[in-house]
Amino acid sequence: MKNKDNLSNNLLADDAGAINSAPNGANSSGILAKTHMSFGDGRRNNLKYYQYTSTASQIGKNIKNDLDEGRIDVEFEDVEDRDSWKPSFSFGRLWAYTGPGWLMSIAYLDPGNLESDLQAGAVAGYQLIWVLWWSTVLGWLIQTLSARLGVVTGRHLAQVCRYEYGKPVALILWIMTELAIIGSDIQEVVGSAVAFQVLFGWPLWVGCLLTAIDAFTFLLLSKLGMRVLEAFFCSLIFIMAVTFAIEFGIGKPSISKIAEGWGLPLCDEDNIEQAVGIVGAVIMPHNLFLHSALVQTRSLRRDNKAAVREGNYYFTIEGGMSLFVSFFINLFIVAVFAKGFHGTKDADGIGLKLAGDSLEERFGSFAKYMWGVGLLAAGQASTMTGTFAGQYAMAGFLEINWEPWKRTLLTRCFALGPSLLVAISTGQDSHLLDSLDEWLNVQQSVQLPFALLPLLFFNCNPRIMGEFILGKKWEFFFWLASFAVIAINVYLTIQFLSDISTLSNAVKYIMIIGLLLLYLGFCGWLMGDFCRQRRQRFSKGIQVDDDDMEYDDDDSDDSDNSNAGIRSKEERANSIYVDQTTI
Numbered sequence: 001m002k003n004k005d006n007l008s009n010n011l012l013a014d015d016a017g018a019i020n021s022a023p024n025g026a027n028s029s030g031i032l033a034k035t036h037m038s039f040g041d042g043r044r045n046n047l048k049y050y051q052y053t054s055t056a057s058q059i060g061k062n063i064k065n066d067l068d069e070g071r072i073d074v075e076f077e078d079v080e081d082r083d084s085w086k087p088s089f090s091f092g093r094l095w096a097y098t099g100p101g102w103l104m105s106i107a108y109l110d111p112g113n114l115e116s117d118l119q120a121g122a123v124a125g126y127q128l129i130w131v132l133w134w135s136t137v138l139g140w141l142i143q144t145l146s147a148r149l150g151v152v153t154g155r156h157l158a159q160v161c162r163y164e165y166g167k168p169v170a171l172i173l174w175i176m177t178e179l180a181i182i183g184s185d186i187q188e189v190v191g192s193a194v195a196f197q198v199l200f201g202w203p204l205w206v207g208c209l210l211t212a213i214d215a216f217t218f219l220l221l222s223k224l225g226m227r228v229l230e231a232f233f234c235s236l237i238f239i240m241a242v243t244f245a246i247e248f249g250i251g252k253p254s255i256s257k258i259a260e261g262w263g264l265p266l267c268d269e270d271n272i273e274q275a276v277g278i279v280g281a282v283i284m285p286h287n288l289f290l291h292s293a294l295v296q297t298r299s300l301r302r303d304n305k306a307a308v309r310e311g312n313y314y315f316t317i318e319g320g321m322s323l324f325v326s327f328f329i330n331l332f333i334v335a336v337f338a339k340g341f342h343g344t345k346d347a348d349g350i351g352l353k354l355a356g357d358s359l360e361e362r363f364g365s366f367a368k369y370m371w372g373v374g375l376l377a378a379g380q381a382s383t384m385t386g387t388f389a390g391q392y393a394m395a396g397f398l399e400i401n402w403e404p405w406k407r408t409l410l411t412r413c414f415a416l417g418p419s420l421l422v423a424i425s426t427g428q429d430s431h432l433l434d435s436l437d438e439w440l441n442v443q444q445s446v447q448l449p450f451a452l453l454p455l456l457f458f459n460c461n462p463r464i465m466g467e468f469i470l471g472k473k474w475e476f477f478f479w480l481a482s483f484a485v486i487a488i489n490v491y492l493t494i495q496f497l498s499d500i501s502t503l504s505n506a507v508k509y510i511m512i513i514g515l516l517l518l519y520l521g522f523c524g525w526l527m528g529d530f531c532r533q534r535r536q537r538f539s540k541g542i543q544v545d546d547d548d549m550e551y552d553d554d555d556s557d558d559s560d561n562s563n564a565g566i567r568s569k570e571e572r573a574n575s576i577y578v579d580q581t582t583i
Contacts (some may be wrong), residue, residue, distance in 0.1 A: 037399075039170050042163030042464075043533070049153035049160070050466030052082075052305040070225040071299045072096070076307040089159070097314035099230035100294035103385055104143060105322035106233060107287040108136065109240055109329055110184065110382035111191025111375065112444070115352040115437050116281035117330050121337030122347040124271040126254070126261030129273045129334060133262060135282040136327045138481060140320050142283060142452060145459050145470075145478070146291040147315040151497065152468045154302050156293035158396025160464065161454050169529075172522070173450055174397035180285040180447035181390045182414055183440045188386055189419040192379030193351060198356035198372035204423035211383055212412050212419075216405075226297050236381040241325065243374035244332040247359070249278030250367050253335035272333075273495060276488055277438070283485075288451040289396070290389040291319075302330040305467070351434025363479060387411055442496050446489045449523050452482055457530040486523055 041047070074096050079085045087093075120128050150156055155163075158177070162170050192214075193207025221229045267275050295315055301307035337355075340362040341347050349356050352375075360368035390411035394400055400407070426433035456478050458464050470478065497503075497512050 011114065037163055039162055039167040040165060042160070043165075045192070045449055046463065047163070047467070049155060049464045050468065051152075051302040052308055052466065055567070070227075071297055072099075072226055073299045074301075074307075074311070076301050076304060076310065077411060078304065079306050082304060082306040082537070085306040085309070087313040093310070094314055094317060097298060097311065097477065098318055099226060100147070100297060101143075101293065101318035101322040102126055102230065103233050103294055103388075104287060104291040104319065106381045106385045107184075107290070108139065108282060108323060108326040109378050110188050110284075110386075111194070111379050112184065112187040112437060112441050113281050113330060114333055114375065114378055115187075115355075115434070116277055116441060117333040118337040118350060118352075119438075120274045120278055121334040121339075122344075122350045124268070124274050125338040125342035126257040126335065127266055127268065127271060128275050129258060129261035129331060130263065130265050131267070131278050132282070132330055132334060133327060135279045136164070136323050136330075139283045140144075140323045142288065142455070142481070143291050143319050143323070143477075144316050145455050146288045147295045147319060148312050148465070148468060149455065149458055150292035150295040151300065151311040151315060152302070152308055152465050154296060156296065156396055157289045157451065157455055157458075158293075158393045160458055162397050162399070164454075164458070164464075164534060169526075170397060173454065174393065176447050176450040177286060177289060177393045177397070178390070178414070179475045180444050180451075181386060181393065181411070182418060183447075184284060184286060185383065185386050185390075185414070185441045186419050186422055187437055187440050188379050188383040190422055190437075192376060192383060193419075193423055194353050194356075195372050195376035195379055197353075199376065204426075205420055208419045208423045211379065214380060214383070216408065218336070233381055233385075236377045237325065237329075240329050240374045240381075241375070243370045244329055244336075245369050247336050247363075247367055247374070248332040250363050250370075251336040251339045253339040257338075258331070258335055276491055276495075277441060279485075279488055280492055281441045282447075283448060284444060285447045285451040286386065286389040287394050288395065288455055290385060292455075293388075293392040293396075300422065300505040308468065335530060349431065351431070352437055353433050372557040390414070392465045439496065442492045445485075446491055446519070449482065449486050449489070449526075452485060453523065453526045453530075457526070457533075460530075460534075462496060463509065486520070493519070 026412050029408075033488070042049070075205045087333065106281065117132070120132070146157060149160065156176070161173050165173065189208050190204065191213045192211040193202075193204040196202045196207035196210065197204060218421050221232050266492070298311070300311050336359075337350070341350055341358065346358065356375075359371050387408055391407045394407055394411065402410075424434060456475075460475055462469050492513055493515060497508050497515075500508065503511075
């Protein structure tokens, strides 16, 4: 047991949040580790990620990112009973945590989501507003898992994937993440280019180049501090809210029909594809990686259980507030296009590129330019947050210790090349561009389980989250949500391939069967791996109830004990109690 603890400690090092209480970069046990963390080392060496007990250690951090500079210290006045202390709401404390959730919410307002909104409104009218609402609620709950992982462990999702999975699996997850980021970047860069075309008449390729350059310029704001960067992003959200609210005022949609579409869960058979498309477009896989990193811009006392609990509490509230605002911005677009184009002969043909001209014909030139300004703000903001996501994914999975600007250059090249190709090939064919955007929404939706499943598994692992693991009821809920997401993606894949008229039925069937076998096979492997790990490791030392957990005092098999190294009864209780203050 002692040798195993020494091995774990030698592989672990101090975290920025624990430096406040551990001088000279030493961890709570006084040991400073320098060993390089390779693929699967976290699971292989049975390492603990949570940091609030004297025996818990912190995995070393040696990768620098743009957002590491200017971290905001969140002071926390210690309390007598850390175990039972619960946070109470305070606007002053909320302000200290405000910022990461608003950057996260930008992914819910990117050009891909805006196109999904306008198509849903034009095709289905007000009927699918309830789908948009519950998709946003589900997104908030999933984003909360991401924030909790970052708060408790001080590590973001890509890093934990590297430490918990072997090299082949981790690299597959990285490739899937990069494909999702590239797909999102294409929509964001081309969306900004469309906005420039609406406002100034520029060719799409010019707008793509300008957007790529803008990303470098705006990322320099991170050097001025997190508050400046967050204020800039919030100003872009404010621009979107104002411009699309003006569109709402111009269009004057029916409030009663909006309420009906929001409250009544109805969906005609012809609108099923649009409903599924909304769900697929709202929750972005790369955003789960990003949010777990953004919360680390707040330097918390992760060695203090009460401070961790407060961080989870306020980040949950902040994420809900930001996504509530994003829902109304999306709602404005759905309602305007439902009022202006639902039931018309042009409803099925309206996409991102034609939206400006369609609004001008229906509501006047002012509506067109308001749309262009809002679309430009959405494209610019989401392009920059996508760049941050790409940096964190590459740094976390591969631990490439480059300067941030070099990683920015590489990730921008990944997005700019395909974006320019799209801009040049679809410059005169708006329907082709809109079809490509629909395909990219499907592609990103298909990638979602490869971020959601690991995130769920890590949140259920007491070795990673300690007492902050999910309770049984919430775990059951997220398992159902994961199966629902996978089912939606299977439907989207089959529907999309079936609609390709240039392929014969035999080729379609072969492609559908092959892709589903690979897709469901890998998802099944991830689930099976988690179940095996739970059976072999968790159950030997821990039995979980809905409201509490009990520890098995049999320490005879340390190799399979997820809480190896916990000595005292008090420490055992602290490390395995299921905290359900917020999910």
